[in-house]
Amino acid sequence: MVSCPAWFVAAPASGHGKTTVVAALARLHTRLGRKVRVFKCGPDFLDPMIHTAATGQPCENIDLMMCGEGDARWRLSRAAQEADLILVEGVMGLYDSQPSGAALARRLGLPILLVIDASAMGGSFGAIAWGLKHYREGAPIVQAFANHVGSEFHARLCLESLPEDIQWAGHLPRDAEAALPERHLGLLPAAEIADLMARLDRLADALADSPLAKLPPAIDRAVLPAPTFPPLLAGKTIAVARDAAFCFIYPANLECLAALGARIEFFSPLADVALPTCDAVWLPGGYPELYAAQIAANAGMRAALTKHVAAGKPLLAECGGLMACCEALCDVEGRSFPMFGLLPGRVQMQKRLAGLGLLAAALPEGRLTGHTFHYSRLETPLAPFAQANRLAGPGGEAIYRTGRLTASYMHFYFPSNPEATAGLFS
Missing domain, CATH: 3.40.50.300 (P-loop containing nucleotide triphosphate hydrolases)
Incomplete structure (x- = not known):
């Protein structure tokens, strides 16, 4: 004890x-x-x-x-x-x-x-x-x-x-x-x-x-032992976006990736013009709507992410990451900014809450839990690949996939299924 x-x-x-x-x-x-x-x-x-x-x-x-x-x-x-x-x-x-x-x-x-x-x-x-x-x-x-x-x-x-x-x-x-x-x-x-x-x-x-x-x-x-994970990401480097626009990261998620054997390299989609040498990319949530002009101006990062996805390498985009992956983002004043262009469609900011609640998603890689909380809506011709459902009550969020790019308004909690997490980045 x-x-x-x-x-x-x-x-x-x-x-x-x-x-x-x-x-x-x-x-x-x-x-x-x-x-x-x-x-x-x-x-x-x-x-x-x-x-x-x-x-x-x-x-x-x-x-x-x-x-x-x-x-x-x-x-x-x-x-x-x-x-x-x-x-x-x-x-x-x-x-x-x-x-x-x-x-x-x-x-x-x-x-x-x-x-x-x-x-x-x-x-x-x-x-x-x-x-x-x-x-x-x-x-x-x-x-x-x-x-x-x-x-x-x-x-x-x-x-x-x-x-x-x-x-x-x-x-x-x-x-x-x-x-x-x-x-x-x-x-x-x-x-x-x-x-x-x-x-x-x-x-x-x-x-x-x-x-x-x-x-x-x-x-x-009681003194409880730490969970043990199989080294499913051993030898893999994951580039994790972390700056003012992409700042919603659970410490437990980084800890989970490290426990799976991954090496983490942080980068800034706002300031950096190239990705670190990596096997996979994670674009977490944050405030791309507040930094839309900077994202639009970063042609180097747009090209680097396009090359990464075209090479068939995994990219996980959550909420703000999803927004940044679209072709354009429109703010509440009606101004439109080009984003990274990895997904067809645009994001429209609004003053009303558009999504809120705890979620569970059944993916081919396994079931993951998480949540959603956002003030924008996505307009896209892309059909959802899967659906994340509310853990309590109706509703949920679509999950999109093209190649090895997985994108959703859902924020995933990686420790809820480390093996499924490894699948997203493998």
């Missing part, structure tokens, strides 16, 4: 400040000399970037549907063997996802720190906390934290409203200078927030005298 203090940080709904509080906590304890490992529930890419900046450690995703309970238990066990504190940020509201954050906390033995936006309430603070703790099967809520508090008097009203079985964890005041900026897909990527560390330090300072400056009780975990 191994023991490590841990919190599952949850909220009544999205927008209450889970990411802010987790980042502040992570930064505070990192500054105190502790090694902090942060996990994000669900398929989010942006929140983990903030937590990675706060701790200097990779932030991994855990999800009972997309990643699986075994994957989550192993990753938490590994973290507990090396960390002084584990923080797990929930997704949406405590009972919103399926399985819910409450169910995940119960299954994984994680005490819950409940974050509530108290900006428009006083005595109702305790009622909400009590209700969430005792709703249906209940949730292991141990402490409650008030966010966006207007004054010390306001904080005291929240504290005094708590029932005896929920402890006060402190509060954060309203502070526009510390707020994390957002845009259409959520928070800005960490690399785009010039003063991110100053904001995180300001938040950490605000928690320095709170109850959360102390470590929570340690949680016992």
Whole structure:
């Protein structure tokens, strides 16, 4: 067995400040000399970037549907063997996802720190906390934290409203200078927030005298062995796009490729005019719509990718990668930009959400899970090669294939099937 203090940080709904509080906590304890490992529930890419900046450690995703309970238990066990504190940020509201954050906390033995936006309430603070703790099967809520508090008097009203079985964890005041900026897909990527560390330090300072400056009780975990993968990609080099336009990469996906034996070479489709010497290419998701003019101007990269595909070499394009592989991208203002031209058709940006949810795809290589989240639609004469279906509810995403190019709005979670992953890049 191994023991490590841990919190599952949850909220009544999205927008209450889970990411802010987790980042502040992570930064505070990192500054105190502790090694902090942060996990994000669900398929989010942006929140983990903030937590990675706060701790200097990779932030991994855990999800009972997309990643699986075994994957989550192993990753938490590994973290507990090396960390002084584990923080797990929930997704949406405590009972919103399926399985819910409450169910995940119960299954994984994680005490819950409940974050509530108290900006428009006083005595109702305790009622909400009590209700969430005792709703249906209940949730292991141990402490409650008030966010966006207007004054010390306001904080005291929240504290005094708590029932005896929920402890006060402190509060954060309203502070526009510390707020994390957002845009259409959520928070800005960490690399785009010039003063991110100053904001995180300001938040950490605000928690320095709170109850959360102390470590929570340690949680016992079984020591689980790391999964072993066959070396199906031994001797292969995979060129992975990584820059401001292509930045949605799970650390677990890179770890999976390396465990399969692959050598990874990073490149920038924005700045580089040629591919590294490679056997396969991965274009992950990101923001090609924000860098469409730079992509359009990079004739060298367009030629290199065209040559790669024409040679019959594998290329996996996910979401933003799919968008960049089309003939053109049209923004919400009606401007059209030529893309890499590897797939027929064009992408049209829109202001409304076009795809959201966890997915599973049955490919010839095997079944892979993942998710979709995008604000564009694809107009193409190409018939879908396969279909990724929603894990909960109707709908899904088409998967296209031409030669060894596989493209979809789906973001794949490689550890869900390492052998199928190897097939995509072989």
